[in-house]
Amino acid sequence: MEMKQLLVPVDFSDCSEYALEVAAQLARKLNGTITIFHMMGVSESVLAKSELYEQEEAKYYMNLAKEKINEYTNKSYLMGIPVKTVIQNYKVFEEVNKVAQEQQIDLIVMGSHGSRGFSRLFVGSNTEKVVRSAEVPVLVIKKPHHDFKVENVVFACDLEAENRAAFQKALDFSNLFNAELQLVYINTEGSNFLNSRQIAEKVADFTSIIGNSHKVNIYHDFSVEQGIFNFAESISANMVVIPTHGRKGIAHFFKGSIGEKMANTVKLPLMTIKI
Incomplete structure (x- = not known):
């Protein structure tokens, strides 16, 4: 079982960074690579506007996402690790599995905002949606692990x-x-x-x-x-x-x-x- 290709879905929350830091430690240990994935989730109301407005709006959100992802890729704990980024206008969390398949991912590492009990960690949450659809193992991280x-x-x-x-x-x-x-x-x-x-x-x-x-x-x-x-x-x-x-x-x-x-x-x- 190889764990060379790691996918980290990020929403720019603290939990996302917890997951990314753990992924970095795993990648460094296993000589792996990391793909950072962000779902823009531009609403249909925006896409329904004029073509010119749509292009400008999409460009704005894309640039904003790129700026934020650049902040992530410049983290010191990622130094020396091959990192690439994928930004898609997905709004459905099951799409994470599609990206995992396209990128030939071995393991998804993601943060969770769940706070009370094991069932609440999953049921009805975005984490559950990823777990249900993912064909590869999913590692859920809920707190910082500076020495994982x-x-x-x-x-x-x-x-x-x-x-x-x-x-x-x-x-x-x-x-x-x-x-x-x-x-x-x-x-x-x-x-x-x-x-x-x-x-x-x-x-x-x-x-x-x-x-x-x-x-x-x-x-x-x-x-x-x-x-x-x-x-x-x-x-x-x-x-x-x-x-x-x-x-x-x-x-x-x-x-x-x-x-x-x-x-x-x-x-x-x-x-x-x-x-």
């Missing part, structure tokens, strides 16, 4: 066979950094609760697919989201990776477990890998 580390990574899934490819990608990514990858299954109370025998069967089935050398951690909690981050905190993980189901969105991974039970702000970097 990939040393202890958590891969959380429901141990179904369809997660095999996502697990392998997470393992390949971890290996790029000689990082430890911890596989975890969150056992929740209620209708999704599994007894010891059921868990043992589930673990045996999944490890027979991915290789019996991989240990599966079992963590019990009130919800999947709470369990993931409590487990990650307990082992001092610095990244979480989860599989997603594309069009079904992040909610499918959690099934009935999404709840506003997580009181703390999600701060860990989170990578999603489409099944």
